[in-house]
Structures are given as C-alpha cells and as structure tokens.
Amino acid sequence: MAGINTMIDEGRTQDDVAPLTAVEMPRQESIDENYETVGSPLLHNPLVKTRNVNVFYAEKQAIFNVNLDIAKNEVIAMIGPSGCGKSTFLRCLNRMNDTIDTCRVQGDIVLEGQDIYDRSVDAVELRARVGIVFQKPNPFPKSVYENVAYGPRIHGLVNRKSDLDDIVEDSLKRAGLWEEVKDELEGSGTGLSGGQQQRLCIARTIAVSPDIILMDEPCSALDPIATAKIEELIAELRENYTIAIVTHNMQQAARVSSRTAYFHLGKLIEVGETEIVFTRPVHPLTEAYITGRFG
Amino acid sequence: MNASTLVLVLIAITVASYYGGVMRSQALARPLGGIKHLSALPSYYGFMAVTWAVIPALILLLVWTIYEASVISNMVIALLPSETASLSEGELGLLYSRIANVASGIMQWDTLGEAYRPAVERMIELQTFTARYKPILVISLAVVGALIALKMVSAQWNVRYPVERIFNILLFLCSGIAVLITVGIVFSVVFESLRFFGEISFFDFVFGTQWSPQIAIRADQVGASGAFGVIPLLVGTMLISIIAMFVAVPVGLMSAIYLSEYASVQVRNIVKPLLEILAGIPTIVYGFFAAITVAPAIRAAGEGVGLEVASESALAAGLVMGVMIIPFVSSLSDDVINAVPNSLRDGSYGLGATQSETIRKVIIPAALPGIVGGVLLAVSRAIGETMIVVMAAGSMANLTVNPLEAVTTVTVQIVTLLVGDQEFDNAKTLAAFALGLMLFVITLGLNFIALYVVKKYREQYD
Amino acid sequence: MTDSVRKTVRDNLKKRYRAERYFRWFGVISVGFGLLCLVALFGDIFSKGIGAFRQTAVELEVFFDPDVLGVSASAEEAKIRTANFDGLYKAVLRERFPEVTTRGDRRVLYRLLSTEAAFDLQALSMANPDLIGQTRKIWLLADDDVDMYFKYGRSGEQVGRLSEAQQAWAEQLIAQGAVKTRFNTGLFTNGDSRDPEIAGVKGAVLGSLFTLMVTFLISFPVGVAAAIYLEEFAPKNKLTDFIEVNINNLAAVPSIIFGLLGLAVFINYFGVPRSVPLVGGLVLSLMTLPTVIISSRASITAVPPSIREAALGIGASKVQVVLHHVLPLAMPGMLTGAIIGMARALGETAPLLMIGMVAFIIDPPSGVLDPATVLPVQIYLWADSAERAFTERTSAAIMVLLVFLIVMNGLAVWLRSRLETRW
Incomplete structure (x- = not known):
C-alpha cells in the first residue's frame, strides 16, 4: 500500500x-503488483467468483490480480479509461478470450462452484450459460428469425418448429423488438437500424436462456435514442438475468447498474454500490476518473 | 537494309538526338549563367528532340508496313489478264501467292503463263522500290525531325509542359492497348465467324447435335457437307467441367477453410505455398499426367470392377483438371473467408457455437456470394482449359453424359481444326473461329458475372 | 438457465463435437488430397523421366575400312565428310554377328544401333583422319528400342519392340559387357528428331528463350506504362473504368482465344511469318499484359502517398514524381510480377498451337525470325509420339521445364525478399 x-x-x-x-x-x-482493491469486491454467496485473475497477451500483462464477485440478478458495471482491461476481464467470464491464440488466463473464475477454466468445463457449454453482447451490433447476414433461432438450433434445444417459433417470439419480446419486427421476421437482420440490430443481438443471446449476459459497451455505436431503449431493456432484463456491463459512459453506469467496478491499467481499483462509487469514491484514482480529470 | 538494321539505326538516332538536345540546351545556358536560366531542365530538351525524331518516323514506318502489302497486291492485280476477273476470291488468292512466289524466285517462271509477266514484273519492281526507299525515307524523316527540334531549342522555350503532355499521352495509349486487345479478339473471331455463318446456318450450328467437320474433297463423297452442330461439344465441355468442379470445389474450399481457420501458423506457412505449386504447373504437364498415368489407372480400375472405360474418358480429364483448379478455388475462397468480419465469428462463438458450426452456419453463408463468384471464375477456367483435354479427352464428338466414355470439348475442336495446314476459305477452319467466338462469349459472361458478384460482396464488408 | 435446458445442451455436446471432428477431418483430408496429388504428379514425372538422362551405348570393334568408306586416310576433308560412314557401322555390325546372313535379318540387325552412329564415326574420322585403316574399340549410340530393353526390359517388363532375334543379339552384347549407359548429353545439345535416341530439347529451349524475350520486351514496358497511367494520371471517369473492367476481364480470357487473335491478326492480317518466336512472343505478351498491369498497379499502390507528397512539396512535377520516386520504389514489385507472368507464359501451350509453333523443326533457332518450337509444345509433340522412349523423354523435358519454372519463381521470391521495401 x-x-x-x-x-x-x-x-x-x-x-x-x-x-x-x-x-x-x-x-x-x-500502483504496485500487490495492490488491494478498495470497497466491497467480495460478496457472500456470489454467482461468479473470480480470484487472483491475471491475463496476458503473449508477454504483455493486461489484467493484474483481480478479485471480484458477481451476485445473482445484479447489474454490475465495469468502468474505467480505455485500455484499462475491463473488456478483457469481461471476456474472461465466458472464455471468449480462447479465440485469441496469444491470450493466457491465470487464476480462478468460479461459476456456481465450478472453475470455468477447468479442463472438464466445455467452453461451448459455458457460453450457452454466459451470453455476450458486443460493442458493435453483429447480426448474422440472415433473416431476423434465423438470427434468433441460431442459438437454440445449434444447441439442439428444440425439436419442433412451433417450439422454435415460441422461443423466437419470446426472445424478441423480451428484447423489446417484437412489435417492430413481427411482420418481417424473414427480413434480413442486417437491414435493421443500429439500435434494432443491437436489440436483435440481445434477443439472440436471450434465446438460449443464459444465466448471465455480458455486455461489452453495447451502446457505444448507437445514437442516444437507441441507447435509451437499450438501457430500458437492461432495467427489465435484470429481473431474470445477471448482467455484467462494460461501459466508458459513466452516466450510463450510474443509470443502469447496482454495483460498479472501476478498473485502471489492468487493475481493479474500487468496487462498491454504484451510488457510493459515484458520490463518495474511496480511492483517489476513482475520484479522479469520475470527476473527469482523465479518461 | 533489313528490319533489324533499321531498328538499330533508329535507336542510334534516338540516343544521338537525346544527347544533342541536352548538349545544345547546356551550350545555350552556359553564356546565360547556368541551366537555371533555361525554361526547362536539359533532359527535357533531350526528350523533345527524341520526340521529334522518332514519332513521325515511327508513324511513317508503321503506316508503310501496314499498307505495303495491300497496295502492292492492288496494283499487281490490276495488271492481271482480264479473264482472271471471273475468279473467286479463293482462287484469286491462290493465283496471287503463285505470282508472289515467282516474283521472289521460289517458283520458276514457267509455272505461270506469259500473260502474267507484266504483273510479276510490276511486283518485283514494287518490292524493290519499297525495300530501297522505306528505310531511306524513315531514316531521313527521323534525322530531319531531330534537326528541327535541335534548331528550335532556346532558353525561352518551355518544353516541360509539352514533354510531360506527350509522356502522359504515351502512357494513356499503353493502357488503351488493353482495350485494343479486346477489340482485336472480338473483331478477329466475329469476322471469321460471320464468314462461317455465311456457309453454315447459325441455327444448325447452335442447335445441331452432330459434329463431324469433314469437308469432302469430292462432291460425291459420303457426308460431303460435314456437320457443324455444337451441342455434343458443349455437352462434353460441361461434363468435363462439372467433374472438375466436383473435385476442385469441395477440396479447394475445405483446404482454404482448414488452412485459414484450423491450421497453426507453421502448418499454414508450409502447406499453402505447397498447394499453390499446383497452380504454377503448366497445363501441358497435367495433360501428360492425365493421358499417361491417370487415364490408364482409371481404365484398369474400371476393368477391375467390370466397367467399360474408354481410354480417353471424360473422367480422367475432369479429375486432373479438378486438381489443377484446386489452388485457384482455395485461394479465392481464402480471400473471401478472410473478408468475413471477425465480429460475426465472435457473435457465433459468444452464443456457444463450436468452430465447425460457426464456419458452416455463419461464415460460409456470409461468404457465399464471394465463393459463388470464385466458383464461376473457376468454371470459366475449366471451360477454357485446353491442353489437358487436348491430351486426355477424345477428339470424336460423342453426345453422352457418361463420364466413362470419351467426349470432346470446344477447345479440343479448335485445336484439331487449326493445327496443321489451313486454308482460310474453308468452313472447317472458319468453324474454329465460330467455336472461339462461342467460347469467348461464354467465358466473358461468366467472368463478368463473377467479377461483379465478388465486387459487390467486397463492398458489403468494406 | 433452467436445469432441463442445461441438460439438453450437455447431452447434445457429444454429437456436436463429433460433427466438429468430422468437419475437421474433412479439412485435413482435403489438404492431404491436394498434397498427395502434388507428390503423385512430381513422383510420376520424376520416375518416368529420370531414365532419359542416361542413354545406352554399345561397344564395338570398328575397323575403319577404307574399302567400305571409299576414302583413304590421306583424302581431303571434304571427301572424308561425305564418305560412306553409314555403310561402315553396318559393316561393323555384320562383322560382329557373322552368323546373320540374309538381307532381311541384316536389316533388323542394323537397327541395334542408332543412325547417329554414322555421324559419330564421321566426327571421329574428321578429327583424326589417321583412324582410317585402323581398328578401334568405340562406344556407339544404341537404338532407342535397345535403350529401352537394356534399361527396363530385362526385368521382364514388356517395353520395347525389340524382336526376339534382336533381344538375343543384345543379350550376347550385354553378356560380354559391351553395353552400358552413359549420361545423355544429346538431350541438351540436340534439336528435335524423329529418332528418340537423338532427340533433344535444345531447339525448344532456345525457342522458349527467344519467345519469352519478345514477350518480356513488349509486355513489361507497356504493362508498366499502363499501370502508371491508371494509378497516377488517369482521371476517374467512364473511360478509365472501362479500361479497368477490360483488363480484369482479359486476365480471365482463355489462352486459346489469344491464339485465335494471333492467327487472325498477326499472321493473316499483318503477314508475320508463322512458327517464329516473334509471333509467339507477340501472342504471349498480349496474354501476359493484364497480369503485368495488375501486379504493377499493386506495387505502385504500395508506395505510400507521403513520398509523392514530399516530392510534390518541393516543386517536382507529377511526371518527375513518378519517374524519380514512384517508379524506382515500385520496380522490384513490378519485376516480381513480371517474372511470375513470364513463368506462366513459359508454360503456355495452347495459343502457340494456333500460330504454327507446333511444327517439327530440327535446327535450333538463332533468332526471333527463325521457325522454332517452345518447350511445352515440344512436350506436346513428344507426348503424341508412340515410342516408349519418347514417353521417357517427354517426362525428362517436363523436368527441364519445371526446373526453369522453379528457377524463375525462386528468382521472384528472392527478388521480393531482397529488394522490396516494406512500409
């Protein structure tokens, strides 16, 4: 210290x-290697438990010794200046980093008592439980229907066409997109507006009914109106899902999350109730960031 | 003076006029206080002098060379005895070449009648004239041009603008050659094809199911007219191309997928160039391989299971052609697969798809237009491929879709009709050009669609 | 996620990973198939062609009989040149096999040696007239059927057309150690021939060389100029677009069409002689031009705009920028592209068949206006010949062609790695 x-x-x-x-x-x-996160990173009976997580890209270390718990049905926001490792950390939670050859993850990330980096855990199965929504809307160049049906199909969740129809309709409704697209389910997913595309991606994620939804700056490519809709959606989704959202927009974090984690240069500086982090930050770096002295 | 001496002399004049221009401008600049007082750099004066020397001379040389033959023949034919007026074009051509042979001393005088003496003498006279005066005139024009340019050199003359303009025009003309080639192709095949369709009806050609381009020597011979129905050739071409595609598309596509999505960097760096060697092997080598090794092997294998296989089966030619096209398909597929944005891969993995599910259900559908474009280009290559089929496919037209039988293709027939001695007034030779026209139109159409599809596909992800 | 969903996902995993494995295997098999074809092709050509680099010779005791030759050792050179060496080698064979007496049998006997034997004896006598009247042991070139029999036939394989009597004679010679194979220099120093044992690729190699020279001299300057125009000077308008589309389409036009163009335009219209490297080179240069233009454009685009701006900024004209900066920097890339284009032209056969380069020509060409053939066409001609010995030679000629191609492509790779600047 x-x-x-x-x-x-x-x-x-x-x-x-x-x-x-x-x-x-x-x-x-x-900040040295043996820093300690201030605030309340650890919880009783968490859904996700991460301990001493270090992430490397080839020789370069991107995440240093992060300890953080995520509770069931909470919305946790991860904020921090660009390059602070918040996205990298988020992608560790469903092993999306596996797709990058040079990426190495150390430490424990435990989901309901199971270390997700354990050899016995299958990334494919894990990603069905921990869905992810990306920064840029990335609908597949297929119809709206096929986009949403993709997940249930590959995982073999349905046997009947009518079941699939139900899942698609339900997911689109939960994503708040049903009213807008119900008449053109066969239209191309890439033909929708940016905000609609992102909601389509959320619907696609919901369709496999994950426990956790990771959101990697889901609104950074959207206009304010579309952003407001996504934020509303997040508020509704928190009833059924656990959401971890990365954002560089502090107001957004303040609006949608119940807890906030502040990352700085690969280190988790402070975690706490959102209200507290934004009004009475303990760590000077957090304070400097939320008061806009850098970022 | 022969052609190469003339070229050497012209090169010498070019060099001389360049240095003349440079030195003259420098000499002018010296009393003024250096080349900064010139309106352009000395080398520009050099280039200007070269332009004046070479361009008019080359134009003269070109025009003379192009029109020489036709002017001489018109003047010689005008002196022919009156009874030759009734000769057909072909007979006249034959007579003319005999006159030319006598004039050049290849044939003896007595092979022609005395009536032709004025024509022959005129020809000799004209040829002597052109041989003597063409180089003299061309060289003098070059020298005069150079001298005029050198005379015009002055400190005030800003040659930079005109020289750069000429440079620009030359470059433009060079790029225009591409268009000229296309025009040349179109004209040469269309012109001869029209002559062909003057003798054989267009509909017999396009819809005929018989191809036996034998023109009878005697009028009473069996099958005297020859049959020019192109359907068996098209079916044969398609059959072999389809077999080739059955090999090339899956193997090429899967190789591209494996190498770009699965293989480690080291494996990829070794295997990719190795596969590309297949594309660099000349088609004649594939043809030899098909004819000497693959065809007998297929025949033996067929006999082993009790199948009758022709020694020049469509299967052998098609298989080997497919192997030749593998790297073509795989490098085009590689390009389009790499153009699929990574965000789509992430989206699929993020939902818990396995790698093969991502490839089969997201990447390939997304890349499909590009892949289809690549396959169309490959089909166009297969259709236009010549040597493999010349060596390994048959030459007898055979309307069948059985891959174990021998079929012939459009390209094989073009080669068969044109190799050896030809006369240009005979439907058999002209048929080759009609086939060429058809081949050109088909491949051009395929290329056009393919390039368009690929371009649209790339724009989608740019 | 409900437990039932989780169970379904887990239950399906096995099936999905099996599909994954199959798909992967399909990929491995495809790559393997491609590599296998490569190995099979090279292995086949190599195993068929390697034998052609050695050639069978027969050792015979030659009495340079003045009576047979019709000249004496003191005769003048011209006389020796025209002496009856044909009769000499036949006499030598008659002497070696005195038991052969009938005319018909003797004619068969003479076919143990190549007709080239007479020329070899002539060359020896011309170099050393004193040989006439003397007896020497001399290795003489065997006929191609004997060659095939000695190299392959004795292992029981049915390869040649050697009659039983010929086989017996050959066996007799072999038993005495009078048959051996030696390096086949004739393959590289002879022109084409109807006799496989004396046919060589020299004429074809020279023909290819002259043809490629013409191709390069036309397509490289014109291609580079066109690329410079399109990249640096061309205004963006319909005409430029049209030229571009044209070039891209030309690059995919079948090569045989260029042959038709050459036949109709160069030979029939302009009257360029048939079968000469000049017309072959013209046709190939039209065919290569689009490739050269496309690769030259790529290397011009690779020159960063900052260099152009720097030169323009100190007052160079556009032409000077191009000539002084862009062209030198792009040159290695352009040359690489041109060499690859030349390599393609070297392997091209079909258009050359159209313009008569398929003729049987014995004498190697000495210029671009001599009738000639080129390596791939030579391969085509030999592949068409019936003799087994020609199959062997075809493979050998293919090996020669492949060596040229490997050297050219190697040169291109070397040039790229040595000279190309990376920005």
Whole structure:
C-alpha cells in the first residue's frame, strides 16, 4: 500500500499548490503488483467468483490480480479509461478470450462452484450459460428469425418448429423488438437500424436462456435514442438475468447498474454500490476518473 | 537494309538526338549563367528532340508496313489478264501467292503463263522500290525531325509542359492497348465467324447435335457437307467441367477453410505455398499426367470392377483438371473467408457455437456470394482449359453424359481444326473461329458475372 | 438457465463435437488430397523421366575400312565428310554377328544401333583422319528400342519392340559387357528428331528463350506504362473504368482465344511469318499484359502517398514524381510480377498451337525470325509420339521445364525478399 499512499500525498500536494492546473495523470508505477482493491469486491454467496485473475497477451500483462464477485440478478458495471482491461476481464467470464491464440488466463473464475477454466468445463457449454453482447451490433447476414433461432438450433434445444417459433417470439419480446419486427421476421437482420440490430443481438443471446449476459459497451455505436431503449431493456432484463456491463459512459453506469467496478491499467481499483462509487469514491484514482480529470 | 538494321539505326538516332538536345540546351545556358536560366531542365530538351525524331518516323514506318502489302497486291492485280476477273476470291488468292512466289524466285517462271509477266514484273519492281526507299525515307524523316527540334531549342522555350503532355499521352495509349486487345479478339473471331455463318446456318450450328467437320474433297463423297452442330461439344465441355468442379470445389474450399481457420501458423506457412505449386504447373504437364498415368489407372480400375472405360474418358480429364483448379478455388475462397468480419465469428462463438458450426452456419453463408463468384471464375477456367483435354479427352464428338466414355470439348475442336495446314476459305477452319467466338462469349459472361458478384460482396464488408 | 435446458445442451455436446471432428477431418483430408496429388504428379514425372538422362551405348570393334568408306586416310576433308560412314557401322555390325546372313535379318540387325552412329564415326574420322585403316574399340549410340530393353526390359517388363532375334543379339552384347549407359548429353545439345535416341530439347529451349524475350520486351514496358497511367494520371471517369473492367476481364480470357487473335491478326492480317518466336512472343505478351498491369498497379499502390507528397512539396512535377520516386520504389514489385507472368507464359501451350509453333523443326533457332518450337509444345509433340522412349523423354523435358519454372519463381521470391521495401 506504500505506493498508493505516496501517490496520494503527491496528488494532494500538487492540488494544493496549483489547483487550477491539476489535470495531472496519476502515475502508472504508483500502483504496485500487490495492490488491494478498495470497497466491497467480495460478496457472500456470489454467482461468479473470480480470484487472483491475471491475463496476458503473449508477454504483455493486461489484467493484474483481480478479485471480484458477481451476485445473482445484479447489474454490475465495469468502468474505467480505455485500455484499462475491463473488456478483457469481461471476456474472461465466458472464455471468449480462447479465440485469441496469444491470450493466457491465470487464476480462478468460479461459476456456481465450478472453475470455468477447468479442463472438464466445455467452453461451448459455458457460453450457452454466459451470453455476450458486443460493442458493435453483429447480426448474422440472415433473416431476423434465423438470427434468433441460431442459438437454440445449434444447441439442439428444440425439436419442433412451433417450439422454435415460441422461443423466437419470446426472445424478441423480451428484447423489446417484437412489435417492430413481427411482420418481417424473414427480413434480413442486417437491414435493421443500429439500435434494432443491437436489440436483435440481445434477443439472440436471450434465446438460449443464459444465466448471465455480458455486455461489452453495447451502446457505444448507437445514437442516444437507441441507447435509451437499450438501457430500458437492461432495467427489465435484470429481473431474470445477471448482467455484467462494460461501459466508458459513466452516466450510463450510474443509470443502469447496482454495483460498479472501476478498473485502471489492468487493475481493479474500487468496487462498491454504484451510488457510493459515484458520490463518495474511496480511492483517489476513482475520484479522479469520475470527476473527469482523465479518461 | 533489313528490319533489324533499321531498328538499330533508329535507336542510334534516338540516343544521338537525346544527347544533342541536352548538349545544345547546356551550350545555350552556359553564356546565360547556368541551366537555371533555361525554361526547362536539359533532359527535357533531350526528350523533345527524341520526340521529334522518332514519332513521325515511327508513324511513317508503321503506316508503310501496314499498307505495303495491300497496295502492292492492288496494283499487281490490276495488271492481271482480264479473264482472271471471273475468279473467286479463293482462287484469286491462290493465283496471287503463285505470282508472289515467282516474283521472289521460289517458283520458276514457267509455272505461270506469259500473260502474267507484266504483273510479276510490276511486283518485283514494287518490292524493290519499297525495300530501297522505306528505310531511306524513315531514316531521313527521323534525322530531319531531330534537326528541327535541335534548331528550335532556346532558353525561352518551355518544353516541360509539352514533354510531360506527350509522356502522359504515351502512357494513356499503353493502357488503351488493353482495350485494343479486346477489340482485336472480338473483331478477329466475329469476322471469321460471320464468314462461317455465311456457309453454315447459325441455327444448325447452335442447335445441331452432330459434329463431324469433314469437308469432302469430292462432291460425291459420303457426308460431303460435314456437320457443324455444337451441342455434343458443349455437352462434353460441361461434363468435363462439372467433374472438375466436383473435385476442385469441395477440396479447394475445405483446404482454404482448414488452412485459414484450423491450421497453426507453421502448418499454414508450409502447406499453402505447397498447394499453390499446383497452380504454377503448366497445363501441358497435367495433360501428360492425365493421358499417361491417370487415364490408364482409371481404365484398369474400371476393368477391375467390370466397367467399360474408354481410354480417353471424360473422367480422367475432369479429375486432373479438378486438381489443377484446386489452388485457384482455395485461394479465392481464402480471400473471401478472410473478408468475413471477425465480429460475426465472435457473435457465433459468444452464443456457444463450436468452430465447425460457426464456419458452416455463419461464415460460409456470409461468404457465399464471394465463393459463388470464385466458383464461376473457376468454371470459366475449366471451360477454357485446353491442353489437358487436348491430351486426355477424345477428339470424336460423342453426345453422352457418361463420364466413362470419351467426349470432346470446344477447345479440343479448335485445336484439331487449326493445327496443321489451313486454308482460310474453308468452313472447317472458319468453324474454329465460330467455336472461339462461342467460347469467348461464354467465358466473358461468366467472368463478368463473377467479377461483379465478388465486387459487390467486397463492398458489403468494406 | 433452467436445469432441463442445461441438460439438453450437455447431452447434445457429444454429437456436436463429433460433427466438429468430422468437419475437421474433412479439412485435413482435403489438404492431404491436394498434397498427395502434388507428390503423385512430381513422383510420376520424376520416375518416368529420370531414365532419359542416361542413354545406352554399345561397344564395338570398328575397323575403319577404307574399302567400305571409299576414302583413304590421306583424302581431303571434304571427301572424308561425305564418305560412306553409314555403310561402315553396318559393316561393323555384320562383322560382329557373322552368323546373320540374309538381307532381311541384316536389316533388323542394323537397327541395334542408332543412325547417329554414322555421324559419330564421321566426327571421329574428321578429327583424326589417321583412324582410317585402323581398328578401334568405340562406344556407339544404341537404338532407342535397345535403350529401352537394356534399361527396363530385362526385368521382364514388356517395353520395347525389340524382336526376339534382336533381344538375343543384345543379350550376347550385354553378356560380354559391351553395353552400358552413359549420361545423355544429346538431350541438351540436340534439336528435335524423329529418332528418340537423338532427340533433344535444345531447339525448344532456345525457342522458349527467344519467345519469352519478345514477350518480356513488349509486355513489361507497356504493362508498366499502363499501370502508371491508371494509378497516377488517369482521371476517374467512364473511360478509365472501362479500361479497368477490360483488363480484369482479359486476365480471365482463355489462352486459346489469344491464339485465335494471333492467327487472325498477326499472321493473316499483318503477314508475320508463322512458327517464329516473334509471333509467339507477340501472342504471349498480349496474354501476359493484364497480369503485368495488375501486379504493377499493386506495387505502385504500395508506395505510400507521403513520398509523392514530399516530392510534390518541393516543386517536382507529377511526371518527375513518378519517374524519380514512384517508379524506382515500385520496380522490384513490378519485376516480381513480371517474372511470375513470364513463368506462366513459359508454360503456355495452347495459343502457340494456333500460330504454327507446333511444327517439327530440327535446327535450333538463332533468332526471333527463325521457325522454332517452345518447350511445352515440344512436350506436346513428344507426348503424341508412340515410342516408349519418347514417353521417357517427354517426362525428362517436363523436368527441364519445371526446373526453369522453379528457377524463375525462386528468382521472384528472392527478388521480393531482397529488394522490396516494406512500409
């Protein structure tokens, strides 16, 4: 903790001397390897438990020693400046990082008592339980119906066409897209507007009824109106699903999440109730970030 | 003076006029205080002089060479005895070549009648004239041009603009050659084809089911007219192309998928160039392989299971052609598969799809237009491929879709009709051009569609 | 996720992974099939052709009989040249096998040796006239049927057309150690021939060389100029688009069509002589041009715009920018493309058949206006010949062609790695 303290002292001093020119980046080396996350990263009886997670891209370390729990049916927001590792961490939770050859993950990520990086765990099965929505809407170049039906089909969830129809309708309804597309289910998914495409991707994810939905900056490519719709949707989805959302939009995090985790340069600095993190941050880096001194 | 000497002299004049221009401009600049007082760099004056020397001379040379033959023949034919006026075009041509042979001393005087003496003498006279005066005129024009340009060199003359303009025009003409080639192809095949359709009806050609292009020597011979129905050739071509596609498309596509999605970088770096060697092997080698090794092997295998296989079976030619096209399909598929954005792969993996599900249900459907375009290009190659079928397929037209029998193709017939001595007034030779026209139209159509589809596909993901 | 859904997903996994494995195997098999074809092709050609690099010779005691030759050792050179060497080698064979007496049998006997034997004896006598009247042991070139029999036939394989009597004679010679194989230099130093044992690829190689020279001299400058125009100067308009579409389409036109073009335009219209490297080179250059243009354009595009801007910024004209900066930087890439285009042209056969380069020509060409054939066409001609010995030679000629192609492609790869700048 020595490093952090020094940094705090320096920061304060500089602030005192020149308050108006205080756009000073906290220095990188000021957090050492053995830092401790402040706030409340750990929970009783969590759905997901991550311990000492380190992630490397080839030789470069992207995530340092992260410990974080996620509770059932909560919305946890992960915020932080770009390159802080929040997306990398999110992608660890359903092993999307497996698709990158050079990526290595150390530590334990436990979902309902099962380490998901254990050899016995199948990534394919895992991803059915932990769905993901990406930054840029990526509907398949197929019909709306086929997009939503894709997951249930590959996992063999249905045997009858009518069951599949039900799943598609239900998913589209939950994603708030049904009213807009019910008459053109055979239309191309790529022909929808950006916001509709993203909701289609959410519907596609819901169709395999996952436990957890990961959202990797789901609104960064959308206009404000589409963003508002997605945020409404998140508020509805939290009743049935656990949601982990990465965002660089602090207001969005404040609006949609119940807990917030702040990442900085691959380290998890602070975790707490969203309200507390945004109003009374403990860590100076968190404070610096949410007050807009960098980011 | 022969052609190569003339070319050498022209090159010498080119070099000389360049240095003349450079030196003259430098000499002019020296009293003024250096080349900065010139309107352009000395080398530009050099290029200007070259332009003046070479371009008019080359134009003269070209025009003379192109029109020489027809002017001489018109003047010679005008001197022929009056009874030759009734000769047909072909007979006249034959007579003319005999006159030319006598004039050049290949044939003796006595092979022609005395009546032709004025024509022959005129021809000799004209040929001597052109041989003597063509080089003299061309060279003098070049020298005069160079001298005029050198005379015009002055410090005020800004040659940069005109020289660069000429440079630009030359470049434009070079790129125009591509168009010229297309025009040349169209004209040469269309012109001869029209002559062909003057003798054989178009409908007999396109819808006829008999192909036996034997023209009788005597009028009373059996099958005197010859049959020019193109259907058996088209069926044969299609049969072999389809067999080739049955080999090339799955193998090429799956190789591309395996190498781009599954194989490690090391394996890919070794195997990909190895497979591409297949594309670099000349088709004649494939033809030899098909004829000497594959066809007998298939025949033996067929006999082993009690099947009658022709020694020049469509199967052998098609299989080997398929192997030749594998790298073509695989590199085109590789391109289109790599153009599929990774976000689609992520989307599929994110839903818990396995790799093969992602490939089969997302990537291939997304890449389908590009793959179809690539396959169309491959089909066009198979249709136009010549040497494999010339060596391994049959030459007798046979209307069948049995891959174990011998069939012939459009390209084989073009080769068969044109190799050896030809006379250009005979339907047999002209038929080759009609087949060529058909081949050109079919492959052009396929290429056009394919390139369009691929282009649209790329725009979709750009 | 409900337990039942989770169970369904898990239950289906096995089936899905099996499909995954099958799919993967299908990929491995496809790649394997391609590689197998490559190995089979090369292995087949190699195993068939390697024998042609050795050739059978027969050792015979030759008495340079002045009576048979009709000249004496002191005769002048011209006389020796025209002496009856044909009779000499026949006499030698008669002497070696005195038991052969009838005319018919003797004619069969003479066919143990190649007719080239007479020329070999002539060359020896011309070099050393003193041989006339003397006796020497000399290795003489065997006929192709003997060659085939000695190299392959004795293992029981039915290969040649050697009659039983000939086989007996050959066995007799073999038993005495008077038959051996030696390196086949004639394959590289002779022109074409109807006799397989003296047919060589020299004429075809030279023909290919002259043809490629013409191809390169036309297609490279024109192709580079066209590429420069299209990349650097062309305004974006309908005409330029049309030219582009044209080039792309031409690149996919079957090569045989270019042969028809050459026949109709160059030979029939312009009266260029048939069968000469000039017309072959013209046709191939039209065929190669689109390839050269496309690859040259790619290397021009690879030159970063910053270099053009730097030169323009200090007041160079557009032409100077191109000539001083773009062209030199793009040249290695252009040359690489051109070499690959030339390699394709070297292997091309079909269009050359159209323009008469398929003629049987014995004398190697000495210029672009001499009748000639090219390597792939030579392969085609030999492949068409019935003799087993020609099959062997065809494979050998293919090996020669492949060596040329490997060298050219290797050169292109080397050039790319050595000279090409990467930005």
